[in-house]
Structure formats: C-alpha cells, structure tokens
Amino acid sequence: MSDKQKHATAYWKENLKYLLILLSIWFAVSYGAGILFKDTLNEIKVGGFPLGFWFAQQGSIYVFVILIFVYVRLMNRLDKKYGFDD
Template identity: 85%
Template sequence: MSEKQKHATAYWKQNLKYLVILLSIWFAVSYGAGIFFKDALNAIKIGGFPLGFWFAQQGSIYVFVILIFVYVRLMNKLDKKFGFNE
C-alpha cells in the first residue's frame, strides 16, 4: 500500500470513529432518554412538562443540531491534520 493510500485510510478510519461516537450519543439521547428511560425522567419537570416528554419532543432535535456543529468542527480539524483542507 502506498503512503498516500495509508494516509487516506487513516483519515477515513478517524472519520468513521467520529461518526460512530456522535451517532451513538444521538441514539442514547433519542432512544435512551426519550423512550427507554422516560418513566424515570418524567419525575423531573421542565417548564411544566415531564423531562422524558421533553427529550422525546425537543431534546433529541437540539442534541442532533449540536452534534452537527461538533462534527463540522472535528472534520475541519481532521482535514487540517491530514492536509485535505482547502
């Protein structure tokens, strides 16, 4: 394998690592907080609404948008590290 291919392979491995971590966080928030742990979270109220309901309706969307910005930042750093930035 050439040096260029090793470089590209390392880049994509790191990219996939970021994707797995960020999607796991989103899954944990979306399904974990919104569905699996909703009964425990419903004991806590935010603005008069149960926390489990809030995560199912709003929280998972907010977390997803935040994760998009985190992914962009991580990828910009990764691009600079591997010399793929513009």
Template identity: 55%
Template structure:
C-alpha cells in the same frame, strides 16, 4: 513522505470513529432518554413538562443540531490534520 494510501486509511478510520461516536450519542439521547428512560425521567419537570417528554419532543432535535456542529468542527480539524482541507 507519507504513503497516500496509509494516510487515506487513517483519515477514514478517524472519520468513522467520529461518526460512530456522535451517532451513539444521538441514539442515547433520542431513543434512550426519549423512549427507554422516559418513565424515570418524567419524575423531573422542566418548565412544567416532564423531562422524558421534553427529550422525546425537543431534546433529541436540539442534541442533533449540536452534534452537527460538533461534526463540522471535528471534520475541519481532521481535514487540516490530513491536509485535505478546502482552504
């Protein structure tokens, strides 16, 4: 039988790894592409709008929504793996 304390620590370690990974992606998309790399990205046009502007206005929002769904799927998988699911 697994030690509950060790099992809990492993669960939270994987949870935090997932969270940090997704937050880094969100930061890169919103701050990196929308602000820091806006000028180079503005040379590319999507639907007549500069790509840097698109990332600043829409891309960060869309990526955040996708990251929420990725987080939900990943946490459901972790919950089943560590037997803490609500099913």
C-alpha cells in the same frame, strides 16, 4: 501502498470513529432518554412538561443539531491533520 493512500485510509478510519461515537450519543439521547428512561425522567419538570416528554419531542433534535456542529469542528481538525483542507 502509497503514502497518499495510507493517509486517506487513516483519515477514513478516524472519520468513521467520529461518526460512530456521535451517532451513539444521539441514539442514547433519543432512544434512551425519550423511551427507555422516560418514566424516571418524567419525575422532573421542565417548563411545566415532564423531562422524558421534552427529550422525546425536542431534546433529541437539539442534541442532533449540537452534534452536527461538533462533527463539523472535528472534521475541520481532521482535514488539517491529514492535509485535506485545500
């Protein structure tokens, strides 16, 4: 296996690790906060609305957008680390 192939394999493994972590966070927020822990979170009010409702309607979307920016930042660092930032 050439050195370039080793770098590409390591790059892809690290990319998949980032994807799994970020998608797990998004799943936990959207499914966990919006569905599983809805009743507990509904005891807290945000802007007059129950927090569980807020997460189900808007919170998971906000978290997803934030995770997109985090992913871009992580990938830029990863590109520089492995020399794919041409």
